[in-house]
Amino acid sequence: MSDRTRLVYWLRIAGAAALFILLVAVVDVASRGSFLEPSNIVRVLRQITYNCILGVGQTFVIITGGIDLSVGSLVALTGVVAALFANSMHLSGFPLIAATLVVAVAVGCIAGWINALPVVKLNLPPFITTLAMLEMAVGAAFILSHGRPVALQSADFQNTGIGSFLGGVTQALHVPSLPVPVIWMLAVIVVASVLLTRTRFGRYVFAIGGNEEAARLAGINVVRVKTTVYVISGACAAIVGFLYMALFSSGSPQTGTGDQLLESIAAVVVGGTSLMGGRGSVIGTFFGALLIGVLYNAMNLLNVDSYLQKVLLGAVILLAVVLDELRKRYLSR
Amino acid sequence: MTPLLEMRGIGKSFPGVRALSDVSLELFAGEVLVLVGENGAGKSTLMRILAGATSADEGEILIDGAPARIAGPQEAQRLGIGMIYQEFTLVPQLDVPSNVSLGVEPTRAGLIDVAAVRARAHRVVDDLGLELPFDVPVSQLSVGQQQLVEIAKALATSARILVMDEPTAALADREIERLFEIIRRLRASGVGIIYISHRMEELPRIADRIAVLRDGKVVATRDARGFSSDEIIAAMVGRRLTAHFPELPPPASDAAVRLDVRGLRREEILAGVSFSVRAGEIVGLAGLIGAGRTEIVRAIAGADAIDGGEVLIDAKLVRSGRIGEAIARGIVLIPEDRKAQGLVLGMTVRENVTLAHLANFVDRDQLVDVARERAATARMIDELQIRTPGTEQLARNLSGGTQQKVVLAKWLLGDARVLLFDEPTRGIDVGAKTEIYKLMVELAGRGAAIVMVSSDLPEVLGMSHRILVVRGGRIAAEFSRADATPDRVIAVATGAAA
Numbered sequence: 163m164s165d166r167t168r169l170v171y172w173l174r175i176a177g178a179a180a181l182f183i184l185l186v187a188v189v190d191v192a193s194r195g196s197f198l199e200p201s202n203i204v205r206v207l208r209q210i211t212y213n214c215i216l217g218v219g220q221t222f223v224i225i226t227g228g229i230d231l232s233v234g235s236l237v238a239l240t241g242v243v244a245a246l247f248a249n250s251m252h253l254s255g256f257p258l259i260a261a262t263l264v265v266a267v268a269v270g271c272i273a274g275w276i277n278a279l280p281v282v283k284l285n286l287p288p289f290i291t292t293l294a295m296l297e298m299a300v301g302a303a304f305i306l307s308h309g310r311p312v313a314l315q316s317a318d319f320q321n322t323g324i325g326s327f328l329g330g331v332t333q334a335l336h337v338p339s340l341p342v343p344v345i346w347m348l349a350v351i352v353v354a355s356v357l358l359t360r361t362r363f364g365r366y367v368f369a370i371g372g373n374e375e376a377a378r379l380a381g382i383n384v385v386r387v388k389t390t391v392y393v394i395s396g397a398c399a400a401i402v403g404f405l406y407m408a409l410f411s412s413g414s415p416q417t418g419t420g421d422q423l424l425e426s427i428a429a430v431v432v433g434g435t436s437l438m439g440g441r442g443s444v445i446g447t448f449f450g451a452l453l454i455g456v457l458y459n460a461m462n463l464l465n466v467d468s469y470l471q472k473v474l475l476g477a478v479i480l481l482a483v484v485l486d487e488l489r490k491r492y493l494s495r
Numbered sequence: 496m497t498p499l500l501e502m503r504g505i506g507k508s509f510p511g512v513r514a515l516s517d518v519s520l521e522l523f524a525g526e527v528l529v530l531v532g533e534n535g536a537g538k539s540t541l542m543r544i545l546a547g548a549t550s551a552d553e554g555e556i557l558i559d560g561a562p563a564r565i566a567g568p569q570e571a572q573r574l575g576i577g578m579i580y581q582e583f584t585l586v587p588q589l590d591v592p593s594n595v596s597l598g599v600e601p602t603r604a605g606l607i608d609v610a611a612v613r614a615r616a617h618r619v620v621d622d623l624g625l626e627l628p629f630d631v632p633v634s635q636l637s638v639g640q641q642q643l644v645e646i647a648k649a650l651a652t653s654a655r656i657l658v659m660d661e662p663t664a665a666l667a668d669r670e671i672e673r674l675f676e677i678i679r680r681l682r683a684s685g686v687g688i689i690y691i692s693h694r695m696e697e698l699p700r701i702a703d704r705i706a707v708l709r710d711g712k713v714v715a716t717r718d719a720r721g722f723s724s725d726e727i728i729a730a731m732v733g734r735r736l737t738a739h740f741p742e743l744p745p746p747a748s749d750a751a752v753r754l755d756v757r758g759l760r761r762e763e764i765l766a767g768v769s770f771s772v773r774a775g776e777i778v779g780l781a782g783l784i785g786a787g788r789t790e791i792v793r794a795i796a797g798a799d800a801i802d803g804g805e806v807l808i809d810a811k812l813v814r815s816g817r818i819g820e821a822i823a824r825g826i827v828l829i830p831e832d833r834k835a836q837g838l839v840l841g842m843t844v845r846e847n848v849t850l851a852h853l854a855n856f857v858d859r860d861q862l863v864d865v866a867r868e869r870a871a872t873a874r875m876i877d878e879l880q881i882r883t884p885g886t887e888q889l890a891r892n893l894s895g896g897t898q899q900k901v902v903l904a905k906w907l908l909g910d911a912r913v914l915l916f917d918e919p920t921r922g923i924d925v926g927a928k929t930e931i932y933k934l935m936v937e938l939a940g941r942g943a944a945i946v947m948v949s950s951d952l953p954e955v956l957g958m959s960h961r962i963l964v965v966r967g968g969r970i971a972a973e974f975s976r977a978d979a980t981p982d983r984v985i986a987v988a989t990g991a992a993a
Binding site: 356360361362364365366368369372373375376377378379380381382383440441 | 798818821822823828830836838840842854857862
């Protein structure tokens with residue numbers, strides 16, 4: 163990096179951090195200290211977990227210049243399939259949990275592969291192929307569940323869904339503990355971040371998003387890399403489907419089919435990933451999800467009308483991307 | 496007589512390139528002025544200025560003796576200038592009448608007046624004495640018919656000045672005949688036509704006057720009668736200052752054939768291309784744009800699928816159409832368009848340099864070792880004298896010559912045995928050119944086989960051991976370094992000689 167780019171880079175980080183701290187401070191004062199209570203912070207983290215995991219998978223797709231609209235309904239489908247599978251197995255404890263997770267992730271991966279196939283083979287726009295998958299997956303979830311939530315017969319998933327990580331230890335030490343789903347989110351973030359920033363695959367994801375033809379002429383297997391990003395997105399959707407199933411003790415065909423898709427994409431974009439491809443990060447997506455989560459939480463604490471909350475959220479998303487665009491223009495001058 | 500169009504002292508510069516300097520031309524009503532010149536002589540820039548697509552830095556344009564400012568395409572249209580580009584500007588899904596009136600649709604009560612659109616198209620098409628199907632999308636018409644639609648479109652805006660850029664490039668003989676007839680008819684009706692061409696053989700049949708452009712200057716304007724092909728070619732090529740070429744030692748007399756290309760075919764593009772290159776040899780591919788030179792090197796690199804033929808490296812077959820395998824065997828393509836095909840502009844120098852050989856930069860955990868990448872990139876920066884502030888500079892921020900060196904560095908990290916350079920110095924300043932030439936000589940000296948596609952004639956002549964002239968998707972002639980002269984190469988490339 164040249165000195166100027168390095169300076170701008172750190173200024174940007176510092177600026178974002180300063181804004182964030184300011185927001186937190188204002189909200190904390192306005193809510194008379196309840197915002198920064200450990201239990202509230204844990205609540206925010208738990209609330210953003212699902213959007214964040216979906217966003218992480220989506221980040222890979224968007225960096226290649228694609229989009230995955232199917233993740234919301236894949237949450238529903240994988241949750242239903244996982245619940246049906248768990249109910250049909252004569253297993254319990256860890257083997258049951260592990261097998262169910264594997265099945266859910268397998269379904270997500272297959273769906274992602276189907277998403278990618280027409281994109282890489284026929285050059286169809288991912289907007290359309292994943293839109294088709296959105297419809298098919300939610301339809302399949304309703305067919306399999308007969309339109310009703312599939313209640314889990316086993317109680318073994320309770321800890322995965324709502325338990326605390328190392329609950330006994332943290333209680334003994336009188337420190338707040340993190341919910342298990344939050345641990346899942348952190349694990350997904352770490353693995354995805356290493357994959358994206360430290361491996362050949364990650365480098366190729368950026369190269370394809372930056373210039374697909376140059377990547378192809380460099381001998382990169384573009385078909386394989388692009389297929390993999392949709393599979394990763396499907397797998398992330400499956401993890402979310404699995405976690406929701408554990409949380410609600412049932413797999414419902416309606417879970418994840420509402421605002422989830424668009425809010426996860428918002429997290430990615432607010433986190434600085436370019437919809438044009440070639441630029442972005444997993445950490446950015448985490449902070450994007452965090453910003454949206456903090457905003458919701460703060461508005462709740464401050465008793466902002468729930469309809470108005472939507473308006474403000476939209477305004478913040480717009481503001482974030484406009485600021486990012488202005489920064490880019492300044493840089494390219 | 497006042498000329499219909501007069502250009503006085505037109506000049507235009509792009510960063511690092513003087514595209515046009517002091518160009519003056521006159522066009523009279525009812526004449527065909529043919530503009531000839533090599534690739535890069537400035538013909539297209541001149542035309543873009545007339546079209547309002549770009550503006551001149553200096554000089555003035557007069558229409559009917561009155562100064563005119565062509566600020567944009569609409570201005571040009573209003574002034575009666577019609578453009579027919581090499582690439583069609585038709586909307587393939589729309590029918591003929593819709594295309595003819597595109598952007599100037601007659602309306603009634605705010606809606607497109609379909610009847611008036613058809614009437615308008617009928618008027619122009621009938622005037623030209625054409626028969627064109629009106630009810631099918633133009634994508635279903637032949638290339639020749641589409642060309643005629645382009646002409647109708649230009650004339651529908653009552654153009655009095657018609658500029659045609661190589662209108663016959665895509666046409667069959669019969670269609671060319673028809674086009675010439677139409678041009679003659681237009682000329683008789685008082686339209687002034689500027690006709691840009693590469694093809695010597697068609698000049699006597701269509702030209703009233705011929706203007707020759709070379710290195711952004713008009714070097715000759717004469718009546719077509721009595722201006723022989725030989726004289727025209729001599730004017731096009733001229734004698735000029737060029738970049739300094741390094742000494743090119745001949746390949747070892749016992750050097751083995753490194754690259755062997757046999758009968759490459761691609762429908763309508765390559766018609767059986769065979770040649771071989773020995774280790775240490777540089778072979779230049781000369782020819783006009785569209786002759787198939789780029790397609791030849793892309794086929795060798797596996798970048799495009801081919802319909803037939805084979806490529807051998809060191810006498811071993813390379814499976815066709817597989818870029819990965821070609822790279823693994825040491826075939827390297829340095830593409831024509833650096834920005835679109837050679838570099839990921841949003842990535843750093845380091846990331847671009849290691850992109851094709853990233854497998855060599857991972858540690859035991861399969862993680863990319865950035866420190867090793869940096870070291871290797873720094874070595875290449877040193878070796879190739881890449882002018883960048885560091886390994887972490889974005890490729891976007893580098894100059895053209897430096898970007899080209901980054902592309903080269905990317906491939907030199909591996910074991911490059913065959914290098915395919917496509918227009919290696921286009922848009923690069925003279926100093927950087929010389930450095931690239933030196934690198935090529937050095938690579939050849941280390942035993943690489945080099946194929947260079949170039950539209951810069953002195954470059955091909957100065958930097959090749961052998962010159963192959965490509966025309967119509969086949970190799971039309973081969974010259975040794977000693978036999979190759981600009982006139983001979985141009986004569987074959989333009990079809991003036993076989």
